[in-house]
Amino acid sequence: MNLDKKITDDLVANDISFVTTVPCKQLAGVIEEIDQHPDIFHIPSNKEDEGMGLCAGAWMGGKRPMIIMQNTAIGVTINTLATLTQYYRMPLPMLISYRGELREPVACQVEMAVHTKALLAQMNIPTYHFHNQSDVEELDMILKYTFMCNKPVAILTDANFWGGYGDQ
Amino acid sequence: MIRSEILKEIAPILKDQLIVCNIGIPSQELHAIMDQPSNFYMLGTMGLASSIGLGVALAQDKTVISIDGDGSVLTNLGTLPTIGNNMPKNYILMIIDNGSYGSTGDQPTYTGRKTDLAAMARAAGCDNVVEVQDVDTGKALQEAIDAQVGTVMVVKCDSGNAKMPVITMDPVIIKDRFMKAIEA
Ligand SMILES: Cc1ncc(C[n+]2csc(CCOP(=O)(O)OP(=O)(O)O)c2C)c(N)n1
Numbered sequence: 001m002n003l004d005k006k007i008t009d010d011l012v013a014n015d016i017s018f019v020t021t022v023p024c025k026q027l028a029g030v031i032e033e034i035d036q037h038p039d040i041f042h043i044p045s046n047k048e049d050e051g052m053g054l055c056a057g058a059w060m061g062g063k064r065p066m067i068i069m070q071n072t073a074i075g076v077t078i079n080t081l082a083t084l085t086q087y088y089r090m091p092l093p094m095l096i097s098y099r100g101e102l103r104e105p106v107a108c109q110v111e112m113a114v115h116t117k118a119l120l121a122q123m124n125i126p127t128y129h130f131h132n133q134s135d136v137e138e139l140d141m142i143l144k145y146t147f148m149c150n151k152p153v154a155i156l157t158d159a160n161f162w163g164g165y166g167d168q
Numbered sequence: 169m170i171r172s173e174i175l176k177e178i179a180p181i182l183k184d185q186l187i188v189c190n191i192g193i194p195s196q197e198l199h200a201i202m203d204q205p206s207n208f209y210m211l212g213t214m215g216l217a218s219s220i221g222l223g224v225a226l227a228q229d230k231t232v233i234s235i236d237g238d239g240s241v242l243t244n245l246g247t248l249p250t251i252g253n254n255m256p257k258n259y260i261l262m263i264i265d266n267g268s269y270g271s272t273g274d275q276p277t278y279t280g281r282k283t284d285l286a287a288m289a290r291a292a293g294c295d296n297v298v299e300v301q302d303v304d305t306g307k308a309l310q311e312a313i314d315a316q317v318g319t320v321m322v323v324k325c326d327s328g329n330a331k332m333p334v335i336t337m338d339p340v341i342i343k344d345r346f347m348k349a350i351e352a
């Protein structure tokens with residue numbers, strides 16, 4: 001299965017047409033796929049809280065937004081999630097690379113990995129963890145759920161889901 | 169002039185425009201001077217008024233004016249390259265540059281010293297950047313609205329705040345009436 005294409009197809013099927021990204025190595029393929037897709041406006045952000053501001057504006061302007069980022073960005077965006085996305089009750093699917101999990105080669109990534117789920121739980125953010133490739137089958141339902149409940153929703157995607165790192 | 173005096177003067181131009189307003193006293197002043205459904209008061213997320221406004225402008229065709237502050241742009245400097253490289257014709261970022269963190273008691277920011285926000289915006293890729301003095305704000309804003317080229321305005325003014333009531337409107341109502349004003 002081509003995960004990058006499957007994910008992009010699910011976004012388009014759910015009318016998500018405004019996507020902002022800050023890259024992670026694991027997300028390179030899906031970002032490329034989204035960038036090329038004619039039905040999606042891709043706007044790279046310089047920092048993830050900035051991206052959440054763009055998404056809030058796009059939502060109010062009538063588009064369905066999404067942010068794609070690394071789990072380290074949870075440490076950057078707590079205030080924005082609380083005072084913007086949640087306070088004004090806006091939907092925001094967050095496709096997150098879950099670095100620092102099994103098959104991670106970079107030790108420092110583990111330091112935010114151990115806080116990721118606790119922070120999301122503390123924020124009452126519905127959180128899904130994709131560990132096996134077949135977990136991607138739930139993405140369509142998660143996107144529908146997000147725009148039903150008007151909340152930020154986290155989709156954590158770990159190295160095993162993406163197929164590991166090869167020789168890195 | 170201080171920020172509230174500028175806002176009073178440009179209120180007739182802001183009427184019925186889509187506005188995204190900066191955190192703190194700027195929003196309180198705008199709310200007291202001319203509350204309207206097309207005002208989005210950003211109540212708690214310092215730095216993001218420029219990003220929210222850009223998102224609204226990119227998502228639809230009506231003119232959007234973000235009223236931001238020097239301290240807030242400095243805290244989210246990444247916004248300038250994002251605006252410079254994606255500037256839609258219908259977006260105006262108006263930075264009220266009073267050289268201070270006005271809301272928190274007028275502590276100086278670096279724009280009151282050596283830092284030049286207009287030059288930074290130009291260097292970031294913003295094509296239409298104007299720096300104006302407080303008294304010329306209305307004229308420059310009207311020109312930017314008429315031009316429809318996407319403009320960054322840096323408005324140089326004095327530091328100081330008017331005493332206005334806190335906004336007690338529910339955030340979901342602020343959002344809802346703003347979205348309805350966009351759709352109307
Ligand atoms: C993350 C964060 N840090 C600090 C504050 C406190 N704060 C609220 S408004 C403000 C000043 C903003 O200054 P500026 O954007 O220049 O607007 P001005 O009031 O001067 O017009 C500060 C520091 C905050 N709300 N959030």
Ligand SMILES: [Mg+2]
Nearest residue numbers: 237238239268
């Ligand atoms: Mg200021």
